[in-house]
Amino acid sequence: MHKTPRIPALRAPLAALAAGLALAGCSFMPVYERPAAPVAEQWPTLAGAQPADAAARAAGDLPWQEFVQDARLRALVERALAGNRDLRVAALAIEQARAQYQIRAADQTPTLNLAAAGNRQPASGGGISSTYTAGVALASWEIDFFGRIASLKEAALAQYLATEEARRAVQTSLVAAVASAWLSLQANDELLALTQRTLATREDSLRLVRLRTEQGVASALDLRQAESLVAAAQAALAQQQRLRALDVNALTLLVGQPLSPEWLDTQGPEAPLRADVPAGLPSDLLERRADVRQAEQLLVAANANIGAARAAFFPRISLTASAGTASTALSGLFKSGSWGWTLAPQALLPIFDGGRNQAGLDSARAGREIALAQYEKAIQTAFREVSDALAGRATLGEQARAQQAQADAEAERLRLAELRHRNGVASSLEVLDAQRSLFAAQQALAQVRLAQRQNQAVLYKALGGGWGPVAPEAVASSPQR
Incomplete structure (x- = not known):
C-alpha cells in the first residue's frame, strides 16, 4: 500500500471519478x-x-x-x-x-468490503518476509458510461x-x-x-x-x-x-x-x-x-x-480501490504512518471476440x-x-x-x-x-x-x-x- 498523501494530491483522482460519474448515464436502448x-x-x-x-x-x-x-x-x-x-x-x-x-x-452502486490479509514468504536475503494489511476495499465497480x-x-x-x-x-x-x-x-x-x-x-x-x-x-x-x-x-x-x-x-x-x-x-x-x-x-x-x-x-x-x-x-470502465493500513509486523498494523490507499481504474475495449x-x-x-x-x-x-x-x-x-x-x-x-x-x-x-x-x-x-x-x-x-x-x-x- 501507498502511504497516505496530502489532501491536495487526492484532488486529481477524485475529480476524474466525479467526471466519470457525471458522464455516466448514456444509453443505447431504443426508445x-x-x-x-x-x-x-x-x-x-x-x-x-x-x-x-x-x-x-x-x-x-x-x-x-x-x-x-x-x-x-x-x-x-x-x-x-x-x-x-x-x-x-x-x-x-x-x-x-x-x-x-x-x-x-x-x-x-459500489460494493464496499472490509478486508484483512496476511502474507509470509521467504525473503531473497534469507529469513521470512511478512506483510499484513487491513482496511476497506472497493470491489471492481463498473462505471456505467x-x-x-x-x-x-x-x-x-x-x-x-x-x-x-x-x-x-x-x-x-x-x-x-x-x-x-x-x-x-x-x-x-x-x-x-x-x-x-x-x-x-x-x-x-x-x-x-x-x-x-x-x-x-x-x-x-x-x-x-x-x-x-x-x-x-x-x-x-x-x-x-x-x-x-x-x-x-x-x-x-x-x-x-x-x-x-x-x-x-x-x-x-x-x-x-x-x-x-x-x-x-x-x-x-x-x-x-x-x-x-x-x-x-x-x-x-x-x-x-x-x-x-x-x-x-x-469500452467497459471499472474501478477498484482500497484504503487501509499495511505493516510488516502485525503489532504495527495500526501505527502512525502505516495508512495508505490505492486507486486502480481500468478500461476494456473489445477488439476481437469471435463475433x-x-x-x-x-x-x-x-x-x-x-x-x-x-x-x-x-x-x-x-x-x-x-x-x-x-x-x-x-x-x-x-x-x-x-x-x-x-x-x-x-x-x-x-x-x-x-x-x-x-x-x-x-x-x-x-x-x-x-x-x-x-x-x-x-x-x-x-x-x-x-x-x-x-x-x-x-x-x-x-x-x-x-x-x-x-x-x-x-x-x-x-x-x-
Missing part, C-alpha cells in the same frame, strides 16, 4: 413506442348485439365482488383466491422477479412488472373458472333432479305398460319401448352423477381445499352473475387485459436488452421481434375471445327463448298424449314418445341456460375483469421506474 394494435377498432356485430359504449364503465374496473351476485359463490371465490396453488405460484414469481430487479439495481447496466436494470424491472400482470391474469382466470365450475355444478344438479324425476315417471309408466301387457291390452312393442326409455333414463342418471362428481373435483382443485356439503349446495337463484357487463372498445384491452399488459412488459424488457447488447461494443458481441446484439433484436409478435398475438387472442363472448351474448338469449318454447310445446304435447291415451284414442307408444321428447327438450334447455350464464363469466374474463388492486404492502415494497 420504446407501443405498437399499433393489429385488430379492428370495433367489435364484430350480430343482430341483437349490444352496441359498444365508450362512456360505460369498463369491465376491468368492475370488481369481481360486484360481478358475482350469489353469496355462496362469492365465498368460494374468496377461498380460491386464498388457497389456489396456481395463484400462489404466480405471487411467488413476483417475489423472485423483485429480487432479480434488486440485484440489477445493486450493480449500479454507456448504459449497459441501466438497460439490464430496465429489463429486469419490466420482467418484474410482467410477473405482476401474470398474477392478475391468473386471478382473472381463477375467478372465471370458479364461477364457471359453480354454474356447471348448478346446472348438473338441476339435470340430476330432472333425470331422477323422469326416471321415476318412466318406471311408473313401465309398471302400467307391463300390467296392460299381461292383461292383453298393450302389445310387446309397447313394453319394449317402455323398458328402453327406463334404461335410457338410468344411463342419463349415471351420466349426471358422474358429471356432478367431476364438477365437485374441479371446484375442489380451484379452491385448493376439500369442500364440505354445505359449500356445494347450489339451490338458489339461477343467474348469480351480473349480466350487464359493459363491452367497451377494443382499445380498452390494452389497458384492462392483464395478459396483454404482461406481453407488453416483456416487449419492453426485450427492447431494453438491445441497449445492453449495443453497449457491449463500447460474440454481434451475435448478442442479433439475439437481442430477434428477441424483441419475438416479443413483438407475442404481444400482437396476445391482442388478437383477446379480441377473438371478446368477440366470441359477444357473439354468445347476442345469440344465446334468443336460443334459450326458443328452447324454452320447445320445452313448453313438448310439455303440452305430453299432456295431450296422456289425455288421448286415457280416452283410448292414442296408444301408449305416443305417450312414451312424448315423454322422451320432453326430456330431451328439458335437457337441451338446461344446457343452453348453462352456456348463457357461463358466457357471462367468459365475457367478464375476456374484458379484463376479475382482479382487484394490489395490496398496499405490496405497493409500498414494489420498485419504481
Whole structure:
C-alpha cells in the first residue's frame, strides 16, 4: 500500500471519478413506442348485439365482488383466491422477479468490503518476509458510461412488472373458472333432479305398460319401448352423477381445499352473475387485459436488452480501490504512518471476440421481434375471445327463448298424449314418445341456460375483469421506474 498523501494530491483522482460519474448515464436502448394494435377498432356485430359504449364503465374496473351476485359463490371465490396453488405460484414469481430487479439495481452502486490479509514468504536475503494489511476495499465497480447496466436494470424491472400482470391474469382466470365450475355444478344438479324425476315417471309408466301387457291390452312393442326409455333414463342418471362428481373435483382443485356439503349446495337463484357487463372498445384491452399488459412488459424488457447488447461494443470502465493500513509486523498494523490507499481504474475495449458481441446484439433484436409478435398475438387472442363472448351474448338469449318454447310445446304435447291415451284414442307408444321428447327438450334447455350464464363469466374474463388492486404492502415494497 501507498502511504497516505496530502489532501491536495487526492484532488486529481477524485475529480476524474466525479467526471466519470457525471458522464455516466448514456444509453443505447431504443426508445420504446407501443405498437399499433393489429385488430379492428370495433367489435364484430350480430343482430341483437349490444352496441359498444365508450362512456360505460369498463369491465376491468368492475370488481369481481360486484360481478358475482350469489353469496355462496362469492365465498368460494374468496377461498380460491386464498388457497389456489396456481395463484400462489404466480405471487411467488413476483417475489423472485423483485429480487432479480434488486440485484440489477445493486450493480449500479459500489460494493464496499472490509478486508484483512496476511502474507509470509521467504525473503531473497534469507529469513521470512511478512506483510499484513487491513482496511476497506472497493470491489471492481463498473462505471456505467454507456448504459449497459441501466438497460439490464430496465429489463429486469419490466420482467418484474410482467410477473405482476401474470398474477392478475391468473386471478382473472381463477375467478372465471370458479364461477364457471359453480354454474356447471348448478346446472348438473338441476339435470340430476330432472333425470331422477323422469326416471321415476318412466318406471311408473313401465309398471302400467307391463300390467296392460299381461292383461292383453298393450302389445310387446309397447313394453319394449317402455323398458328402453327406463334404461335410457338410468344411463342419463349415471351420466349426471358422474358429471356432478367431476364438477365437485374441479371446484375442489380451484379452491385448493376439500369442500364440505354445505359449500356445494347450489339451490338458489339461477343467474348469480351480473349480466350487464359493459363491452367497451377494443382499445380498452390494452389497458384492462392483464395478459396483454404482461406481453407488453416483456416487449419492453426485450427492447431494453438491445441497449445492453449495443453497449457491449463500447469500452467497459471499472474501478477498484482500497484504503487501509499495511505493516510488516502485525503489532504495527495500526501505527502512525502505516495508512495508505490505492486507486486502480481500468478500461476494456473489445477488439476481437469471435463475433460474440454481434451475435448478442442479433439475439437481442430477434428477441424483441419475438416479443413483438407475442404481444400482437396476445391482442388478437383477446379480441377473438371478446368477440366470441359477444357473439354468445347476442345469440344465446334468443336460443334459450326458443328452447324454452320447445320445452313448453313438448310439455303440452305430453299432456295431450296422456289425455288421448286415457280416452283410448292414442296408444301408449305416443305417450312414451312424448315423454322422451320432453326430456330431451328439458335437457337441451338446461344446457343452453348453462352456456348463457357461463358466457357471462367468459365475457367478464375476456374484458379484463376479475382482479382487484394490489395490496398496499405490496405497493409500498414494489420498485419504481
